[in-house]
Amino acid sequence: MSRKIRMGMVGGGRGAFIGTVHRMAAAIDNEIELVCGAFSSDPQKSKDSGKDWYVDEDRSYGSYQEMFDAEKAREDGMDFVCIATPNHMHFPVAKAALEAGINVMSDKPATFNSAEARDLRELVNSSGLLYGLTHNYTGYPLVKEARHIVASGGIGKVRKIVVEYPQGWLATNLEADDQKQAAWRTDPARAGSSCCMGDIGTHAENLAEYITGEEIDELACEFTSFVDGRVLEDDGNCLVRYKSGAKGILYASQISVDEENGLAIRVHGETGGLYWRQDDPNTLIRAYADRYREVIRPGGNYADRLSPAAAAACRIPAGHPEGYLEAFAVLYRNYANTLRKRLNGEEPNEIDLDFPTIDDGVRGMAFIDACVESAKNNAAWTKLED
Numbered sequence: 334m335s336r337k338i339r340m341g342m343v344g345g346g347r348g349a350f351i352g353t354v355h356r357m358a359a360a361i362d363n364e365i366e367l368v369c370g371a372f373s374s375d376p377q378k379s380k381d382s383g384k385d386w387y388v389d390e391d392r393s394y395g396s397y398q399e400m401f402d403a404e405k406a407r408e409d410g411m412d413f414v415c416i417a418t419p420n421h422m423h424f425p426v427a428k429a430a431l432e433a434g435i436n437v438m439s440d441k442p443a444t445f446n447s448a449e450a451r452d453l454r455e456l457v458n459s460s461g462l463l464y465g466l467t468h469n470y471t472g473y474p475l476v477k478e479a480r481h482i483v484a485s486g487g488i489g490k491v492r493k494i495v496v497e498y499p500q501g502w503l504a505t506n507l508e509a510d511d512q513k514q515a516a517w518r519t520d521p522a523r524a525g526s527s528c529c530m531g532d533i534g535t536h537a538e539n540l541a542e543y544i545t546g547e548e549i550d551e552l553a554c555e556f557t558s559f560v561d562g563r564v565l566e567d568d569g570n571c572l573v574r575y576k577s578g579a580k581g582i583l584y585a586s587q588i589s590v591d592e593e594n595g596l597a598i599r600v601h602g603e604t605g606g607l608y609w610r611q612d613d614p615n616t617l618i619r620a621y622a623d624r625y626r627e628v629i630r631p632g633g634n635y636a637d638r639l640s641p642a643a644a645a646a647c648r649i650p651a652g653h654p655e656g657y658l659e660a661f662a663v664l665y666r667n668y669a670n671t672l673r674k675r676l677n678g679e680e681p682n683e684i685d686l687d688f689p690t691i692d693d694g695v696r697g698m699a700f701i702d703a704c705v706e707s708a709k710n711n712a713a714w715t716k717l718e719d
Contacts, residue, residue, distance in 0.1 A: 334673060334676055334677055337363070337364060337365055337366040338364055338365045338366070338412050338413070338669045338672055338673060339365075339366060339368045339409070339410070339411045339412045339413075340359055340365050340366065340367050340368065340411060340412070340413060340414070340415055340438075341367075341368065341369040341370055341371075341400060341404060341411035341413070341414045341415070341435075342355070342356070342367060342369075342370040342371075342372060342414065342415045342417060343370070343371050343372075343397045343400070343414060343415070343416050343417065343418055343422075343426045344371075344372065344373070344416065344417040344418035344419075344422070345370070345372055345382075345415070345417035345418075346370075346372035346373035346378050346379060346381075346382035347372075347373070347378060347381060347382045347385065348513060349417065349513075350514060351417050351440055352372070352417040354657075354658065354661060355415050355417050355438075355440070355467070355661075356386065357658055357661075357662075358469075358658055358661035358662040358664070358665050359415070359662070359665045361658065361659065361662035361665075361666075362662060362665070362666045362669070364665075364666060364669040364670070364673075365665060365669050367386055367388060368388065368389075368392060368409075368411055369388060369389075369392035369393070369394065369400060369404060369411055370382070370383055370386075370388060370392070370393060370394070370400070371393075371394040371395065371396055371397040371399065371400045372393065374396075376394075376395030376396075379393050379394060379395060380393045392404075397414075397426050397429060397430075398429055401414075401429055401430060401433040401435060402433070404433075404435070405433050405434060405435065411435060412435075412436060412672060412676070413435060413436035413437060413438055413463065413668075413672060414426070414430045414435050414436070414437055414438070415438050415439075415440075416430075416437065416438070416439040416440060417440050418440070419517040419523040419524065420442060420444070420445050420523060420524050420525050420531070421445045421522065421523045421524075421525070423439055423440070423442070423443060423444050423445065423449075424443075424444040424445055424449040424450075424452070424453055427439055427443075427444075427453055427456075427464070428452075428453065428456060431456050431457065431460045431462055431464075432456075432460075434460075434462070435462070436462045436463040436464070436672060437457075437462070437463070437464045437465070438464075438465040438466075438467065438665070438668055439464070439465070439466055439467070439694075440466075440467050441466050441467055441468055441535060441536075441539075441689075441694070441697060442525070442531060442535055442694065442697050442698055442701065443466055443691060443693075443694025443695070443697065443698060444694065444698060445525050446525060446526070446698065446702075447695070447698040447699055447701075447702050447718070449698075450691075450694055450695045450697075450698040450699075451695060453691060453694070454691045454692070454694075454695050457691045458691075463668070463671060463672050463675065464690060464691045465664065465668040465688050465689065465690065466688075466689040466690065466691070466693055466694050466697075467661065467664055467689070468535075468536060468539040468540075468543070468664075468689040468693060468697075469657070469660055469661040469664055470536055470539075470540050470596060470611060470660060471539070471540065471543045471660075471664070471687075471688075471689060472646060472659070472660035472661060472662070472663030472664045472688075473609075473611075473614050473646070473655075473660040473663075474631035474639070474643045474644075474646040474647050474655065475609055475614060475615065475616070475617040475629060475630075475631055475643065476540070476543070476544060476609065476660075477640065477642040477643040477646055477687070478617055478629060478631075478639055478640055478642075478643035479544045479598075479600070479607050479609055479617055480543060480544045480545075480546075480642070481640035481642060481643065482607060482619065482640075483544060483545050483546065483600065483602070483607070484546060487605060487619075488600065488601075488602030488603070488604055488605035488606055488607060488619075488620075489602040489603030489604035489605065490577075490579075490602055490603045491545050491547055491575075491577065491579045491600060491601075491602050492579055492580070492601050492602060492603060493579065493580055493581065493599075493600070493601040494541050494545055494547065494573070494575070494579060494580075494581040494582075494583075494598070494599070494600055494601075495581065495582045495583075495598070495599040495601075496537045496538075496540060496541045496581070496582075496583050496596075496597070496598040496599075497537065497583070497584050497585070497595065497596070497597050497598075498533045498534065498536055498537045498584075498585045498586075498594075498595065498596045498597075499584075499585070499586045499589040499592040499595040500533060500586065500587045500589065500592050500593065500594060500595070501587070501588065501589045501590045501591050501592040501593070502515075502587060503515060503518075503519070503528075503529075503560065503567050503587035503588055504559075504560070504587075504588045504589070504590050505560065506560050506561070506562065506563070508520075508563070509562075518532055519563055519564065519565055519567075520564075520565075521564055521565060524565065525701070526565075526701065526702070526705045527556075527565060527566060527569075527701050527704060527705055528563075528565035528566055528567060528587070529556075529565075529566050529567050529568060529569050529585050529586065529587050530554075530556075530566065530569045530585055530700075530701055530704045530705075531701050532585075532587070533585045533587070533596075534569055534571075534583070534585035534700070534701075534704065535697040535700060535701065536596060537583050537584075537585055537596065537598075538583065538696075538697060538700045539689065539693060539696075539697060540596065540598055541581065541583065541598060541600075542696065543689075544598065544600060544607070545575075545579075545600055547575040547576065547577055547579050548575065548576050548696070548717075549573055549574070549575055549576075549581075549700060549703075549717050550574050550575055550576045550716065550717065551573075551574050551703070551714050551715055551716040551717065552571045552572060552573045552574070552583075552700075552703055552704065552707060552714070552715060552717070553571065553572045553707055553712045553713065553714045553715070554569060554570065554571040554572075554703070554704040554707040554708050554712060554715070555569065555570050555707075555708055555711075555712045556568070556569050556704070556705075556708035557569075559588045560588065566708070567586070567587045567588045568584075568585075568586045568587070568588055568589075569584065569585050569586070569704060569708070570583075570584045571583040571584065571704065571707075574714075593612065594611060594612065594657075595610070595611070595612060596610070596611035596612075597609065597610040597611065604621070604622050605619065605620050605621045605622060606619075606620040607619055607620070608620070611657075614654070614655070614656060614660070615630055615631055615632070615654055615655070616628060616629075616630065617629040617630075630651055631643065631646075631647050631651065631655065632647055632649065632650050632651025632652065632653065632655075635651055641684060642683075642684055642687055645684050646660075646663045664688045664689070667684065667685055667686070667687050667688045668688050670685040671685045671686055671688075695719065696717075696719065699717040699718055699719055700717060702717075702718065703715045703716065703717045703718070
């Protein structure tokens with residue numbers, strides 16, 4: 334197939350943060366082109382948004398259902414749809430796309446609640462179509478290197494996982510001024526049962542499970558809404574028990590003044606450990622029980638020393654930072670490679686298939702549910718229901 338993969342988009346119109354990120358990330362490797370969209374529930378705003386991105390006017394639709402009906406009838410219709418809406422729309426859009434025979438790449442969390450996530454998993458599995466979920470921090474080269482080190486026994490049996498994601502942007506009542514990003518994230522009708530844990534705590538949960546291969550068995554979680562009048566939590570703290578017997582601490586906060594996007598993880602094993610921070614993504618610290626710690630860096634100069642998955646995620650020579658957009662783009666590149674091979678009747682390889690799937694989405698929703706239930710019961714230990 335000698336053409337780009339054709340992408341449609343639902344949501345992400347003018348003024349949307351994450352839609353712009355999806356479009357930039359999808360374009361970085363020149364494998365994907367945006368051909369259509371239902372960019373807003375307001376048909377005129379959808380048309381205007383399409384003009385901004387040079388989408389043909391007749392392919393800027395007034396609704397996602399109109400788009401799916403029109404695109405599946407075209408010979409040059411979209412190959413997949415990117416869902417970049419608030420949480421409450423993830424499931425109905427994904428369901429409609431899959432029923433129309435259209436592959437899906439969705440922003441996280443996968444759905445509004447766990448029941449929807451499980452229904453969506455059944456639909457994905459029965460359809461045979463491709464579903465990806467943008468837990469984008471798994472796209473960093475050194476996150477993949479950390480995963481390889483743990484999987485190859487490089488730190489021994491995992492004992493302790495400490496993961497955090499502090500932000501400070503919701504330290505004041507931004508939603509009272511109808512700030513768009515704050516308004517929907519703090520609204521239970523659009524965000525779901527959780528604000529902070531649903532928005533960024535799921536990234537911490539997913540990163541920990543991706544790097545270590547450990548799955549959460551149960552947790553004890555407390556929620557706090559520090560800002561007066563805020564219905565959903567803006568701070569959450571968890572003790573975690575993993576199925577293997579490893580222990581963990583996970584916290585997420587959106588009221589930690591002056592914090593930006595401080596996602597960080599420490600993994601301690603029997604013979605060593607790992608430390609990585611999102612705001613310094615080109616540095617992975619590897620600790621040993623019997624010698625000095627090691628600093629691991631990504632980039633072309635080190636490609637022969639990195640695992641194949643980490644090396645494949647590097648694009649530029651060492652010393653040139655690869656950051657948030659590039660990591661996001663790794664997910665899109667792997668997804669596009671997998672989709673291209675499927676369309677060609679070929680088998681994708683292990684690196685192609687290295688992107689979050691509906692199973693990660695179900696785990697994420699189970700994590701949110703357990704946090705909410707535990708917090709309602711004074712941080713009682715609560716099992717994840719998969």
